[in-house]
Amino acid sequence: MTEETVRASRSQTDVVVDGIKGMILAGDLRPGDRLPIERDLAERLDVSRGPLREGVRALCIMGVLATRQGDGTYVTSLDPGLLLAPMSFLVDLQSPDGVRHLQAVRRVLEAEAVFQATLHIDDGALAEASKLLRDAGALLDEPAADHEAFMEADIAFHRLIARASGNPALEGMIDALAGRTIRARLWRAISEEGAEARTHADHMSIFAAMRRRDPDAARIRMSAHLLGVEDFLIDHDESDAISRLS
Numbered sequence: 001m002t003e004e005t006v007r008a009s010r011s012q013t014d015v016v017v018d019g020i021k022g023m024i025l026a027g028d029l030r031p032g033d034r035l036p037i038e039r040d041l042a043e044r045l046d047v048s049r050g051p052l053r054e055g056v057r058a059l060c061i062m063g064v065l066a067t068r069q070g071d072g073t074y075v076t077s078l079d080p081g082l083l084l085a086p087m088s089f090l091v092d093l094q095s096p097d098g099v100r101h102l103q104a105v106r107r108v109l110e111a112e113a114v115f116q117a118t119l120h121i122d123d124g125a126l127a128e129a130s131k132l133l134r135d136a137g138a139l140l141d142e143p144a145a146d147h148e149a150f151m152e153a154d155i156a157f158h159r160l161i162a163r164a165s166g167n168p169a170l171e172g173m174i175d176a177l178a179g180r181t182i183r184a185r186l187w188r189a190i191s192e193e194g195a196e197a198r199t200h201a202d203h204m205s206i207f208a209a210m211r212r213r214d215p216d217a218a219r220i221r222m223s224a225h226l227l228g229v230e231d232f233l234i235d236h237d238e239s240d241a242i243s244r245l246s
Helices: 003-025 038-045 049-061 080-084 087-092 096-120 123-140 147-164 168-191 195-211 215-235 238-245
Strands: 065-068 072-075
Touching: 003 038, 003 049, 038 049, 049 065, 080 168, 087 168, 096 147, 096 168, 096 195, 096 215, 123 147, 123 195, 147 168, 147 195, 195 215
Parallel strands: none
Antiparallel strands: 065 072
């Protein structure tokens, strides 16, 4: 394939991506709608079928489209969490320095999430958070440490807060940014004496502020909690921590 052919194919693929995006923005395609058959869509976008398929595949990776075997291709729900999910791929490819920078961004986002969650959280979600913390506390009392189970409880607590913020975009960004640092936090739990107990104490203080309906205190507690993760990433070679867990 010549360079000119590659350039032309890439250009046509961009036409497909932009064209389908334009159809969604114009209301010609809505969440849950099935795409026109391949021949008609290729004609409408004035592209050949090869680039059309490439463009559709790209939009599937982005979470905009979903192919159902034997039933065609559909527009997804376009939920922010779904569309932001590919950002986790960016997070996974970051260098240790990049991970630390992304962790700082995550701290800002989670501080805002807990502020909003404290304003809006209902009694059911507070009860769920309380149970998560009780279960995590019980894990600390076990004679043999179950680091992975504690991490799952940690992740569930943060996700509950993000969900309770009532902002799906904020929730999706937090979930995407949390991916790469999970293993570094697990390494912290394994390598640092008392790290899990400190994490649990931080979570309890965040929860107490939420239960008091004190959003400013909740935000300060969350920021301080996540600064501990940042400090760990700064003080340790995060790439070494990741390799030891691989």
